[in-house]
Amino acid sequence: MGRLTPYVPGEQPSNPDVIKLNTNENPYGPSPASLAAIRAETSDSLRLYPDPNATALKSALADFHAISPSQVFVGNGSDEVLAHIFQGLLKHDEPILFPDITYSFYPVYCGLYDVAYATIPLTPNLEIRLDDYTPTNGGIIIANPNAPTGQALKPSAIETLLERNTDSVVVIDEAYIAFGGESSVGLIDRFDNLLVVQTLSKSHALAGLRIGFALGHPSLIAALERIKNSFNSFPLDRLAIVGAIAALNDRDYFDSIRQKIIATRERLVGELERLDFRVVPSATNFLFVSHRDNAAGAIAEALRARSIIVRHFDHERTVNYLRITIGSDDEVDALLTALKNIQV
Amino acid sequence: MGRLTPYVPGEQPSNPDVIKLNTNENPYGPSPASLAAIRAETSDSLRLYPDPNATALKSALADFHAISPSQVFVGNGSDEVLAHIFQGLLKHDEPILFPDITYSFYPVYCGLYDVAYATIPLTPNLEIRLDDYTPTNGGIIIANPNAPTGQALKPSAIETLLERNTDSVVVIDEAYIAFGGESSVGLIDRFDNLLVVQTLSKSHALAGLRIGFALGHPSLIAALERIKNSFNSFPLDRLAIVGAIAALNDRDYFDSIRQKIIATRERLVGELERLDFRVVPSATNFLFVSHRDNAAGAIAEALRARSIIVRHFDHERTVNYLRITIGSDDEVDALLTALKNIQV
Numbered sequence: 001m002g003r004l005t006p007y008v009p010g011e012q013p014s015n016p017d018v019i020k021l022n023t024n025e026n027p028y029g030p031s032p033a034s035l036a037a038i039r040a041e042t043s044d045s046l047r048l049y050p051d052p053n054a055t056a057l058k059s060a061l062a063d064f065h066a067i068s069p070s071q072v073f074v075g076n077g078s079d080e081v082l083a084h085i086f087q088g089l090l091k092h093d094e095p096i097l098f099p100d101i102t103y104s105f106y107p108v109y110c111g112l113y114d115v116a117y118a119t120i121p122l123t124p125n126l127e128i129r130l131d132d133y134t135p136t137n138g139g140i141i142i143a144n145p146n147a148p149t150g151q152a153l154k155p156s157a158i159e160t161l162l163e164r165n166t167d168s169v170v171v172i173d174e175a176y177i178a179f180g181g182e183s184s185v186g187l188i189d190r191f192d193n194l195l196v197v198q199t200l201s202k203s204h205a206l207a208g209l210r211i212g213f214a215l216g217h218p219s220l221i222a223a224l225e226r227i228k229n230s231f232n233s234f235p236l237d238r239l240a241i242v243g244a245i246a247a248l249n250d251r252d253y254f255d256s257i258r259q260k261i262i263a264t265r266e267r268l269v270g271e272l273e274r275l276d277f278r279v280v281p282s283a284t285n286f287l288f289v290s291h292r293d294n295a296a297g298a299i300a301e302a303l304r305a306r307s308i309i310v311r312h313f314d315h316e317r318t319v320n321y322l323r324i325t326i327g328s329d330d331e332v333d334a335l336l337t338a339l340k341n342i343q344v
Numbered sequence: 345m346g347r348l349t350p351y352v353p354g355e356q357p358s359n360p361d362v363i364k365l366n367t368n369e370n371p372y373g374p375s376p377a378s379l380a381a382i383r384a385e386t387s388d389s390l391r392l393y394p395d396p397n398a399t400a401l402k403s404a405l406a407d408f409h410a411i412s413p414s415q416v417f418v419g420n421g422s423d424e425v426l427a428h429i430f431q432g433l434l435k436h437d438e439p440i441l442f443p444d445i446t447y448s449f450y451p452v453y454c455g456l457y458d459v460a461y462a463t464i465p466l467t468p469n470l471e472i473r474l475d476d477y478t479p480t481n482g483g484i485i486i487a488n489p490n491a492p493t494g495q496a497l498k499p500s501a502i503e504t505l506l507e508r509n510t511d512s513v514v515v516i517d518e519a520y521i522a523f524g525g526e527s528s529v530g531l532i533d534r535f536d537n538l539l540v541v542q543t544l545s546k547s548h549a550l551a552g553l554r555i556g557f558a559l560g561h562p563s564l565i566a567a568l569e570r571i572k573n574s575f576n577s578f579p580l581d582r583l584a585i586v587g588a589i590a591a592l593n594d595r596d597y598f599d600s601i602r603q604k605i606i607a608t609r610e611r612l613v614g615e616l617e618r619l620d621f622r623v624v625p626s627a628t629n630f631l632f633v634s635h636r637d638n639a640a641g642a643i644a645e646a647l648r649a650r651s652i653i654v655r656h657f658d659h660e661r662t663v664n665y666l667r668i669t670i671g672s673d674d675e676v677d678a679l680l681t682a683l684k685n686i687q688v
Contacts, residue, residue, distance in 0.1 A: 006573030009396050020392075029388030038583070042382045044373030046552035046587075048364075049545070052353050076420055079576040112574040201393070208390035208582035229350030230456040232423040238552035239382070239583050243390070 007108045010311055019331050022309040024147075024176070024286050026205035027328040028260065030243070031253040034206070037246035038239050050238045052229075057236065060245040061213055065185050070218040073225065076235040078175055078199035078212030079105060081224075085195060085214065087113045088227040089169045092138030096168075099128055101318055102143050103173065122317075126280055126288070127151055130161045141171040145181045148313060148323040150282035152181035159184075162191045169220065171195045178203035178258050179265070179326075180283035185215050192217035202285055204247040204254060211236065211244045261285050265326045271336050285326045288318075296320045302342040308335055351452045354655055363675050366653040368491075368520070368630050370549035371672040372604065374587070375597040378550070381590035382583050394582045396573075401580065404589040405557055409529050414562040417569065420579040422519055422543035422556030423449060425568075429539060429558065431457045432571040433513045436482030440512075443472055445662055446487050447517065466661075470624055470632070471495055474505045485515040489525045492657060492667040494626035496525035503528075506535040513564070515539045522547035522602050523609070523670075524627035529559050536561035546629055548591040548598060555580065555588045605629050609670045615680050629670045632662075640664045646686040652679055 010023035029035075058069040065072075075081035086109035090096050095116040098106050110117045120132045126149045133140050140161070145152040162170055172184045174196055185196045195216040201207035214224060228235065236244075247254070268287060269279050276292040290296060300312040300322055311323040326332070354367035373379075402413040409416075419425035430453035434440050439460040442450050454461045464476045470493045477484050484505070489496040506514055516528045518540055529540045539560040545551035558568060572579060580588075591598070612631060613623050620636040634640060644656040644666055655667040670676070 004570045004574050006570055007577060008573075009393070009577040012393060012395055023393055025393065026391045028391065030390050035386050035390070038386045039383055042379050042386065044549075046374050046379070047370045047372065047549040049353070049356060049367055049369065049551045050554075051356055076581075077576060077578060079578070083575050108574050112571070205388075205391040207393045207578075210394075210578055210581045226348045226350055227456070229352075230348050230452050231427050232421060233351060233353040234421060234423070234551075234554055237420075237554045237581065237584060240581060 004111050005108065007105045011309065013309065015307075017307060019308045019327065019334055021325040021327050021331065021335065022311045024202055024284075024325045025207050026202055026257065026261070026285065027326070027331060028205055028257040030205045031247045031250040033250040033253070034204070034243045034247040037242040041239055041242045046238060048238070050234050050236060050241060052233045054236050054241055057241050057244055060248045061215075064248045065215060067185070067188065067215060071188060071215055071221060073214040073221045073228070074236060075212050075228065077201065077210040078173070078197050080235060081197055081212040081214050082173065083109055083112070084224050084227040084231070085169075085171055085197070086110065086115055088223050089195075089220065090139040090141070091115045092168070094136055094138040094168075096139040096141060097133050097137045098141045099146065101126065101146075101149060101315060103147050103175075104313075106141055122149070128153060130157055133161060133165065135165055135167065137165070137168050139168045139171065140165060141173060143173040143175065144184070145176045145283045147176065147284070148286070148311070148318070148321070149280050149288045150176075150284040150286055151280060152283035155182050155184045155187060159187055162187065162194060166193060169193050169195060171197060173197045175199050176202060176284035178254075179285045180262055188216050192219065195220055200244055200247060203258065204244075205257065206243060206247060209240045209243050211240055261326050264329055264332055268326065268332050268336075275336075275339055287324045287326070288321050289324060290320045290322070296322045299339075299342070303335070303338055306338045306342070308338055348455050349452065351449045355653065357653065359651075361651060363652045363671065363678055365669040365671050365675065365679065366655045368546055368628075368669045369551050370546055370601065370605070370629065371670070371675060372549055372601040374549045375591045375594040377594045377597070378548070378587045378591040381586040385583055385586045390582060392582070394578050394580060394585060396577045398580050398585055401585050401588055404592045405559075408592045409559060411529070411532065411559060412562075415532060415559055415565060417558040417565045417572070418580060419556050419572065421545065421554040422517070422541050424579060425541055425556040425558050426517070427453055427456070428568050428571040428575070429513075429515055429541070430454065430459055432567050433539070433564065434483040434485070435459045436512070438480055438482040438512075440483040440485060441477050441481045442485045443490065445470065445490075445493060445659060447491050447519075448657075450485060466493070472497060474501055477505060477509065479509055479511065481509070481512050483513045483515065484509060485517060487517040487519065488528070489520045489627045491520060491628070492630070492655070492662070492665070493624050493632045494520075494628040494630055495624060496627035499526050499528045499531060503531055506531065506538060510537060513537050513539060515541060517541045519543050520546060520628035522598075523629045524606055532560050536563065539564055544588055544591060547602065548588075549601065550587065550591060553584045553587055555584055605670050608673055608676055612670065612676050612680075619680075619683055631668045631670070632665050633668060634664045634666070640666045643683075643686070647679070647682055650682045650686070652682055
């Protein structure tokens with residue numbers, strides 16, 4: 001296993017005074033109902049194993065998405081859910097396909113599970129062109145909206161892909177769907193080769209708890225359950241289960257924080273454009289931007305000197321871009337003040 | 345992956361009035377300090393990802409075991425830790441070796457990761473005889489104390505095994521070590537092919553939180569980190585990390601509950617022997633017992649009719665045994681009353 005190249009997540013600085021716009025966390029806390037549910041479960045009940053099937057959480061997710069619990073698989077963060085998908089559903093003779101610029105964990109999973117893959121270039125505008133995903137493949141995985149670019153595809157485009165790609169599993173990774181994109185979950189009843197993956201990390205401000213899930217045909221869900229039950233009987237702990245259920249059931253809070261983030265994003269887009277940034281259209285809680293005159297790496301370093309951390313990737317095609325998480329209005333104001341003052 | 349045979353964990357009944365002596369949970373709750381630490385972390389901080397390296401928890405485990413943090417790997421329950429070990433360290437041309445009667449997840453991991461294995465029979469007294477584990481192997485995994493039998497090996501016996509088995513990884517699974525066995529962790533400085541796996545599920549009454557770990561040479565730990573970082577950046581959530589640290593630091597509480605469990609066990613052994621049970625010597629928080637006259641399955645059903653659940657395995661060699669978790673004194677009294685009254 002010596003040739004594994006692990007994924008490197010964004011930095012988690014220990015200094016709480018840093019303005020952290022580098023890992024796409026939600027600037028608002030979880031639902032108060034979620035925190036109350038966790039506190040209520042913080043008791044002697046922790047001596048007991050969790051429900052290995054997380055039945056109550058699957059029911060809450062099924063209610064949230066108006067589907068059946070048999071169409072729901074849950075895991076310890078969407079990273080674990082994706083890992084099981086790569087191991088169980090994407091290993092075939094033909095390579096799987098995903099964009100050249102996307103979530104950089106996908107090739108890592110391929111290394112871990114010996115899955116062949118080929119990358120399909122984004123267009124010069126950094127868009128995914130689904131016509132480039134030809135039928136001869138072992139599977140297709142598309143982040144929608146894509147990361148780190150932030151652009152979203154319409155479900156109608158996904159539907160067209162599914163109509164001609166019927167022989168392999170299509171995974172739509174919707175980690176950022178809560179912030180303006182349209183989910184493809186409505187297609188799972190029609191296409192038995194579609195899996196939609198989501199997480200509560202960003203949408204419900206629960207990155208600290210690790211709750212991910214996949215939605216799809218019961219036969220795909222059953223295949224993932226076999227993997228999970230051969231790997232770890234109890235991937236979700238008791239506190240994550242109750243916290244997730246309460247967060248899902250508090251829809252007003254969910255709507256209020258995502259609307260605030262979308263409003264802050266739209267304001268930040270305008271301000272950055274006035275500062276000569278090009279901003280890729282975003283349906284997420286982050287912006288992917290490049291500056292007309294200044295190098296992205298230099299801007300990132302200058303921001304870091306002012307205790308503001310943003311993400312800079314070194315992929316050849318995106319070396320001049322920064323990914324900036326939408327923070328609170330105060331954090332965004334501090335970012336804008338810093339950008340106006342730095343000399344690079 | 346259609347031929348996977350998943351592990352089936354013990355039943356988790358939803359009825360709280362059931363006396364649950366089937367999954368080896370601790371009858372006492374977690375340390376009050378652990379519960380307080382979890383409540384303190386149940387805040388807006390849950391919007392942030394956990395420390396991907398769980399550095400503070402590794403330090404607490406290193407302190408607890410008087411070793412270095414570079415000798416510590418942590419995961420989402422010892423099941424996840426074991427899965428990574430099977431995937432990363434035990435797949436070779438030669439089969440790995442483990443007892444014919446032991447934790448039944450081991451062959452499941454072998455199926456998941458295509459690891460060849462051979463089982464070595466326990467002696468007629470249900471003991472592990474390490475002389476039977478010959479040097480030609482891809483690895484050796486020994487639960488010590490063994491489950492479901494409960495018997496412990498001395499570290500000196502493990503040491504003898506390690507002295508002659510130097511070419512493959514030896515895993516000692518110490519899930520039950522807190523209840524009277526002697527840990528082999530003192531051998532990790534001398535044998536760079538030794539991994540000791542433990543969990544806080546039973547010892548620290550934290551089954552509901554999922555905290556497992558492996559202790560060994562830094563090169564083995566680094567290999568596990570590569571697997572983990574290719575699988576899931578954040579396997580341990582924020583609440584599990586703080587709860588585990590506080591539990592580890594409350595040694596008085598840990599000692600008090602394990603001493604209570606050991607005392608209850610010794611009392612239960614005597615009472616069961618008076619009821620014509622044969623009791624396998626136990627260094628764990630469970631007993632493995634067979635009755636002189638009555639079939640184990642019939643006893644288990646009669647207990648279930650009285651809302652007491654114990655574990656009955658259908659392995660040919662142990663079909664006439666029951667595994668009974670050491671509960672609280674009240675639970676053990678209820679068990680004994682039921683056993684005196686049932687007619688099978």
